[in-house]
Amino acid sequence: MKKHTLTLNVDNQPGVLARIVGLISGRGYNIETLNVGPTQNPEVSRMTMQVPGDDRVLEQVTRQLAKLVDVRSVIDLTKRNFVNRELLLIKVAAPRECRSEIIELVGLFDGKIIAVHNAEMVLQVAGDKDKLHALLALLEPMGILDLVRTGVIAIENESCNRGADDE
Amino acid sequence: MRTGAQCIIDGLQQAGVDRIFGIPGGTVLDIFALLYHAPVGFVLARHEQGAVHMADGYARASGKTGACIVTSGPGATNAVTGLATANMDGVPLVCIAGQVPSSMIGNDAFQEADTTGITRGITKHNYLVRDVDDLPRVMCEAFRLASEGKPGPVLIDVPKDIQRAQTDVVCDGKTGIRGAKPLPDCNPGIEALADALNRARKPVLFVGGGVIAGDASAELLAVAHKARIPVTTTLMGLGAFPETDPLSLRMLGMHGSVAANRAVSACDLLVSVGARFDDRVTGKIDEFAPHAVIAHIDIDPSAISKSVAVRIPVVGHVKTVLTRLLERLEPVTQREWINEIAAWQEAYPFSYEVENGKLASQYVVESIYHATRGAATIVTDVGQHQMWAAHHYKYTQPRSFISSGGLGTMGFGLPAAIGAQFACPDRTVVLIAGDGSIQMNFQELVVAVEHRLPINVVVLNNGHLGMVRQWQEMFYSREYSATRLGQGERGKNERIVPGDKDVYLPDFVKLAEAHGAAAMRVHTPDALPSALRDAIATDGPVLVECMVKPDENVYPMVPPGASLTEMVHSMA
Ligand SMILES: Cc1ncc(C[n+]2csc(CCOP(=O)(O)OP(=O)(O)O)c2C)c(N)n1
Numbered sequence: 001m002k003k004h005t006l007t008l009n010v011d012n013q014p015g016v017l018a019r020i021v022g023l024i025s026g027r028g029y030n031i032e033t034l035n036v037g038p039t040q041n042p043e044v045s046r047m048t049m050q051v052p053g054d055d056r057v058l059e060q061v062t063r064q065l066a067k068l069v070d071v072r073s074v075i076d077l078t079k080r081n082f083v084n085r086e087l088l089l090i091k092v093a094a095p096r097e098c099r100s101e102i103i104e105l106v107g108l109f110d111g112k113i114i115a116v117h118n119a120e121m122v123l124q125v126a127g128d129k130d131k132l133h134a135l136l137a138l139l140e141p142m143g144i145l146d147l148v149r150t151g152v153i154a155i156e157n158e159s160c161n162r163g164a165d166d167e
Numbered sequence: 168m169r170t171g172a173q174c175i176i177d178g179l180q181q182a183g184v185d186r187i188f189g190i191p192g193g194t195v196l197d198i199f200a201l202l203y204h205a206p207v208g209f210v211l212a213r214h215e216q217g218a219v220h221m222a223d224g225y226a227r228a229s230g231k232t233g234a235c236i237v238t239s240g241p242g243a244t245n246a247v248t249g250l251a252t253a254n255m256d257g258v259p260l261v262c263i264a265g266q267v268p269s270s271m272i273g274n275d276a277f278q279e280a281d282t283t284g285i286t287r288g289i290t291k292h293n294y295l296v297r298d299v300d301d302l303p304r305v306m307c308e309a310f311r312l313a314s315e316g317k318p319g320p321v322l323i324d325v326p327k328d329i330q331r332a333q334t335d336v337v338c339d340g341k342t343g344i345r346g347a348k349p350l351p352d353c354n355p356g357i358e359a360l361a362d363a364l365n366r367a368r369k370p371v372l373f374v375g376g377g378v379i380a381g382d383a384s385a386e387l388l389a390v391a392h393k394a395r396i397p398v399t400t401t402l403m404g405l406g407a408f409p410e411t412d413p414l415s416l417r418m419l420g421m422h423g424s425v426a427a428n429r430a431v432s433a434c435d436l437l438v439s440v441g442a443r444f445d446d447r448v449t450g451k452i453d454e455f456a457p458h459a460v461i462a463h464i465d466i467d468p469s470a471i472s473k474s475v476a477v478r479i480p481v482v483g484h485v486k487t488v489l490t491r492l493l494e495r496l497e498p499v500t501q502r503e504w505i506n507e508i509a510a511w512q513e514a515y516p517f518s519y520e521v522e523n524g525k526l527a528s529q530y531v532v533e534s535i536y537h538a539t540r541g542a543a544t545i546v547t548d549v550g551q552h553q554m555w556a557a558h559h560y561k562y563t564q565p566r567s568f569i570s571s572g573g574l575g576t577m578g579f580g581l582p583a584a585i586g587a588q589f590a591c592p593d594r595t596v597v598l599i600a601g602d603g604s605i606q607m608n609f610q611e612l613v614v615a616v617e618h619r620l621p622i623n624v625v626v627l628n629n630g631h632l633g634m635v636r637q638w639q640e641m642f643y644s645r646e647y648s649a650t651r652l653g654q655g656e657r658g659k660n661e662r663i664v665p666g667d668k669d670v671y672l673p674d675f676v677k678l679a680e681a682h683g684a685a686a687m688r689v690h691t692p693d694a695l696p697s698a699l700r701d702a703i704a705t706d707g708p709v710l711v712e713c714m715v716k717p718d719e720n721v722y723p724m725v726p727p728g729a730s731l732t733e734m735v736h737s738m739a
Contacts, residue, residue, distance in 0.1 A: 015283060015295065022287055056472075063469035069292045069312060069345055 001052040003032065005084060005154050006062065008047040009039070009072040016070040020047065023064055029053050033086075033151030044072065048084075048153045077154050084154035087126045088135075089114075093143035094121040102142065109135045120145060171299045171330040172197040175263060176205050178306025181340070182261070184234045186210060186225065186589055188218040192238020193278060194265025197330040210589070210618070213610040215242050217582040219249020220608070223258050224586025227569045228544060228594075230382065232259040232313045233586065239265045240278030243324075244285065248576060250320045251289040255573025256403060257380055259318035261309050262290075266326040269297065282324045291319030299329050303338035308345055316347030317467040318380055350466070353483035354491070360438065360462050360479050361495035367436035367460075369504040370396045373419070376403030376572070377441015377465060377485050379565040384408065386489035387440060395499045397508050399427035401442050402557055405568040410561035411541075416508065417517070420448035421725045422554045425515035428723075428731040430508055431456050439463040441485050444475045445573070454730035464488050517558035519719075526692055528552060528627045528715045532559035535597055535625065538699040543595040544569065544587050548580035548604030550634040552627045554721045556599040578607025581624065585611060588620040595623070595703055602628040602652055602675070609678065615708035616683035623702045624684075624710040626675055630717045637720045640738065642727075679710035686710040 010016050017036065024031055032050040039046050051058065058076060065074045077084075094102055094116070102121055106113055111125035125135055129152070136144070169177070175198055179187060186208040191199045202209050212218035215237045222233030233253075237246045243264045253260045267276040283295045292312050294305050302325070309321040338344075364370055378387055384407050391398050391414050398408045399416040410417055419427035428450075431437060437459040442448070444463075449455040452474055462479035463471050471480045481488055519529040532555045535543070545560055547553040547570040562568045569587055571579040584598040605626050615622050636650040651657050653671045679686035685705055689698045689712065702709040723734040 014297070015287075015293075018284070019287055026288060060469065060473060063471075066348070067467070067469050 001054060002078070003050050003052045004058045005077045005082065005152065006047075006049050006051060006065070006074060007077055007154055008049075008065065008074045009044050010047055011070040011072065012038070012043055012045045013070055016045070017047075019068055019070060020065060023068070024051060024061060027057070027061065029057070029061070033149075035151040035153050037153075048151070050152055075156075077156065081157040082154050083157055084128055084152045085126055086129070086132060086152045087124065087150045088132050089148045090123050090125070090139065090144060091146040092121055092123065092139055093119060093145055095119050098142055102139075105135065105138055111135075168333045168335050170197065171296075171302050171325065171332050171334070172201050174299070174302040174306060174334065175325065175330070176201045176207070178303065178310070179207050179234060180205070181307065182232065182234075182310040184232070187234040187236055188212050188221040188225070188586070189236035190215055190218060190238065190242060192242050192265060194239040194267060194327045195236060195242075195263070195330075197327070198236065198263070198265070210614060212582065212614060214608065215245035216249050216578065217608050217611040217614075219246045219260070219262060220252065220576075220579050220582035221586035221589070221611070221614070222260050222262075223249060223253045223579075224546065224569055224583030225590045226253075226258050226260060226586075227256075227583070228566055228587035229590035230566065231590070232261060232310055232318075234261050234263075236263040237265070238278070239267055239282065240280045243280055243282040247285060247289065248574075250286055250322065252571050252574045252576045252579055253320040254289045254291065256571065257318050257376060258320065259313040260320035261313050262320060262322045264322060264324045265330075266295070266324045268328040269326045270328070272326065282322070286322050289320075290322050293322040293324065295324045296326070296329050299332035299334040300336045302329065302334065303336050304343055307338045307340050311344060311346045317377075317470075350483050351468070353481050353488055356479060356481035356483075357488060357491050357495065360464075360481055361492055363436055363460060363462060363479060364394060364396070364438070364492075365495075365497045369434045370394070370436040370438065371416070371430050371434040371459075372396050372398045372408075373431065373437055373439045373442050374398055374400040374404040374407050375439065375442025376401070376407075378404060378407040381441060381466065381485035382565075383441075383486040383489050384565045386486055386493065388412075390489050390493050390496065393493060393498050394496045395502045395505060396438075397430055397505065399423070399431065401445065401448050401572070402570060403572040404442060405557060406562040406565045409563040411563055413509070414505075416512070418557050419731070420445075421450065421727075422557070422721050422723070423448075423725070423731070424512075424517060425723060425734060426508055426511035428725065428734060429511050431459075432730070432732045433507075434459045437461050439465070440489070441465060443470050444473065446474070449475065449731075450725045450733075451728055451730040454732075515723075522716070524691060526690065526695065526713055526715050528555050528629065528713075528719055529559050530692055531625065531627060531695060531713050531715065532556055532599060534695050534699055535599070536560045538696065538703060539595050539597065543567070543597050544591060546570070546580050546584040546587055546596060546598045548598075548600040549575045549577045550601040550604060550632070551629070551637060551719070551721045552599050552601045552604075552633070554634075555627075577601075577604040580604060581608050582611045582614075584622045584624070585615050585620060588615070588622050589618070596621070597623045597625060600624060600626050601633060602626055602630065603632045605675070606673070609682075612679060612682040612684055612708060612710075619707045621706055622708045623699075624679075624708060625699075626710060626712045627715050628671070628675065628712055629715050629719065630671060633719070634721070636718070640718075640720065641724075641735075675710060675712045684708040684710055686712065688712045688714065690714045
């Protein structure tokens with residue numbers, strides 16, 4: 001099933017998230033990643049979510065989302081030119097003898113070492129899905145102790161006309 | 168400074184509400200204290216579901232937004248079926264619900280329920296008011312949202328402390344109010360549609376409740392007449408186009424007319440006008456209108472291509488769209504297609520078997536048609552009688568047929584009829600109910616008595632949950648599991664204590680009388696016309712119980728999952 005990346009500007013109000021999630025999960029669709037954050041406008045939050053599903057159903061879901069009073073705009077980025085990024089925080093086992101290898105990897109992947117302890121390190125890496133996937137595959141054998149991902153955020157690469165309801 | 172409760176009363180008045188339906192309780196006492204002195208009329212229902220259906224019937228009959236008020240917890244949960252019913256049929260309502268004080272929300276306080284959570288999926292929008300300063304705006308916005316765009320119910324959950332808190336905020340009805348989203352420019356769609364209509368040889372207009380909600384019946388009639396296009400309606404669309412017009416194909420779908428279903432199956436252009444391609448209408452979706460280009464006019468962009476792929480979408484106000492379409496239509500005087508259809512209309516009218524001396528449900532509906540000269544507001548419950556009410560009464564005016572189409576809510580009829588009569592005091596209102604459905608909100612009859620509403624309640628007593636019985640007869644090997652309402656021949660599993668086999672409970676005549684209404688029982692066809700005349704002439708509610716045949720089926724019928732061309736006309 002194709003993965004759709006939806007981006008929404010929504011009113012920053014209680015209950016909005018439940019309404020949006022309810023609309024999607026009520027149809028038996030799984031939200032794979034979800035990210036919500038503030039925008040420059042304090043009244044508006046930005047949501048990005050990835051939902052696998054067939055095109056026709058997602059088109060329908062997108063229209064129904066657009067109908068919600070709290071939703072100012074919704075775009076299925078999948079049809080457009082967009083970039084997406086995800087931030088990953090990861091704690092790996094880092095005994096003395098592995099440290100240099102980890103440091104090298106983090107450098108290769110444009111990451112950062114946030115903390116070093118006796119036998120562990122906390123790393124931060126941002127990137128698209130493929131990049132994070134590749135890094136995780138390399139770190140796996142060393143022992144991943146904990147892992148958190150922000151979920152994908154995405155933005156259109158170049159602006160095109162997005163309609164009147166877009167503030 | 169005003170209290171939150173005062174803001175609610177003022178909001179109702181600002182919205183032009185002249186009557187509100189409901190039941191009081193602990194968390195709405197502050198509002199009721201003010202209602203006691205307010206010019207807004209209050210109607211005390213006997214169950215919150217009844218209150219919401221009354222507001223719903225009021226809205227459907229008048230086109231105005233209905234209003235109702237319920238208390239927290241059980242009051243709100245009782246209102247749920249009413250809200251879901253209105254939501255499915257796009258009826259504008261505002262429901263005020265009390266809530267436990269803000270500080271107690273989430274503590275399982277007495278009479279607490281997560282009302283906004285429960286109603287989120289069955290309202291157009293809902294609010295939990297957390298700051299009294301928001302309340303004036305929320306009141307304005309709720310009424311606007313309920314009626315703008317595709318109408319629907321809006322619920323406002325107001326904690327008790329918010330009702331008592333003071334605010335100096337006023338709402339001018341404009342600032343910060345969200346309303347319907349702007350619609351895209353529909354002109355290109357109209358051009359394409361006009362083009363297609365001007366070229367089509369076999370067009371059909373497929374009309375839904377959107378034409379009634381959008382007040383576009385006159386425009387529809389003009390379009391149909393100008394280009395001589397036959398018109399079929401959904402259940403919700405009954406009354407949008409006069410069924411006495413030769414171009415009327417009557418209703419389509421599972422229990423649609425032969426002419427309508429054949430026309431849809433043979434047409435080369437099908438134009439939905441505010442109809443949403445419900446599964447009860449389309450039959451097997453892959454074989455729906457197989458030869459047609461499909462066009463769809465709707466105010467709701469999400470309705471387009473929901474179940475059927477639409478080639479020519481037109482998103483806009485149906486009244487505006489039809490007006491502009493009319494200008495672009497070439498007049499047609501002769502159409503071969505009309506003759507083809509006329510043959511079907513002629514050969515297959517809605518009909519039924521007449522058995523001497525026996526009272527048939529269809530005959531009862533027909534008699535109501537004659538007794539009211541086709542000019543009544545007909546309200547129905549849900550079941551076979553609902554379909555017969557659609558078949559054997561010809562609707563010629565919008566808002567003259569009121570029925571729970573989308574949700575199919577038994578128990579809708581009586582309170583909705585009460586609401587409709589409040590909205591239209593001068594019209595004859597006839598409720599056509601089944602003996603099963605009427606038991607689901609019978610208690611509301613006292614409201615009709617108290618307000619001396621001249622509603623006519625016709626109960627078609629077939630002793631069964633007839634529509635379900637019909638499915639059991641046709642598709643479940645005639646095993647009548649739990650569909651008999653009389654005492655005789657009940658399934659063993661029901662284990663009722665064998666009593667007098669002929670007893671039917673309740674005695675509807677006595678029951679109506681116990682509620683203070685007049686009542687009569689009719690056994691034969693001969694006795695019916697005068698009984699109906701008397702009922703209609705009576706001031707105040709009358710219940711007419713008609714002892715109809717117990718095992719009649721609704722025909723024609725498209726079996727579930729079959730295509731519209733596979734119509735069954737009898738149990739051969
Ligand atoms: C609240 C509710 N419960 C159950 C049903 C399922 N149902 C649909 S029609 C029907 C039978 C209705 O019986 P009655 O009101 O006597 O009408 P009839 O079909 O006999 O005309 C039932 C049980 C429903 N539509 N609504």
